[in-house]
Amino acid sequence: MKSSHQPSQSWPLVAGLPGAQETIYSFFSPSFVTLSYFSFFFSLNPFSRFDYFKSLKMKLDTSGFETSMPMIGFGSSSDMLDGFSTVPSFDLPRTTDFDGFQKEAVQMVKPAKGTTTLAFIFKEGVMVAADSRASMGGYISSQSVKKIIEINPYMLGTMAGGAADCQFWHRNLGIKCRLHELANKRRISVSGASKLLANMLYSYRGMGLSVGTMIAGWDETGPGLYYVDNEGGRLKGDRFSVGSGSPYAYGVLDSGYKFDMTVAEASELARRSIYHATFRDGASGGVASVYHVGPKGWTKLSGDDVGELHYHYYPVAPATAEQVMEEAAAE
Incomplete structure (x- = not known):
């Protein structure tokens, strides 16, 4: 029935x-x-x-779930879950061999980068200097790039490598340092900020990032200087130079460095080191910018065109009219 x-x-x-x-x-x-x-x-x-x-043959359809489930990561609509994310969430490359992927990507893109940045600690704080040239292979794309980035009033970061990577991660670090200050009612230390950046970059190791930065600042313990790379490596030191012009800058910096320098002496050493690097390295040039970080925060001391610095360090005596006529007659 x-x-x-x-x-x-x-x-x-x-x-x-x-x-x-x-x-x-x-x-x-x-x-x-x-x-x-x-x-x-x-x-x-x-x-x-x-x-x-x-x-048994069953198929699970997950369409529509992405709109109803909260996303944990950068740009999440749920304020309660935002704190669980330490780094922005991006799509991963469609590969399981990240090291091989990075090698293949470098071979396909073949980036040619160049810059000169340096920083060193002395008795009055930290001196930071950099050039301003941006290049795309043999093409000079800009002569006025700002390679010293202000993270907060007491901390600076330098930019070497890919411009987009460095600018993004420094901006992201500045946001997290400010959130740390609001949550703990105190500024983050230079060591803590550099460790935070190293952890974020380590999460994306092998994915093609190009970052070589120095974090310089002043905190409760005094001056601090750290080098951080795109693989999450982190080094503490009293002087660093990063970029294609760093071998030339190191030659001047190491020969003239003294801990008990005044601000004027340290500024001159940093400016001269950047100039000599731009004179020998074709990927460095533009303007030599010099910053000082002390107990009251950072200040910009100078920004000189490296072409004018050449005549400052190697002055050329003007020839008289008689000398010009004699040389012309001899030819």
């Missing part, structure tokens, strides 16, 4: 049973269907369960 009830087609559940197919309609509640399904499953012996799994 057939039932006169017409089953609704709005919620069918099809379960593939071994040797048969049964359709269960919505006049059963979902809880009843689930209970019946598990009762049937656990009534089978282990071998029958295995055969059942082999014959």
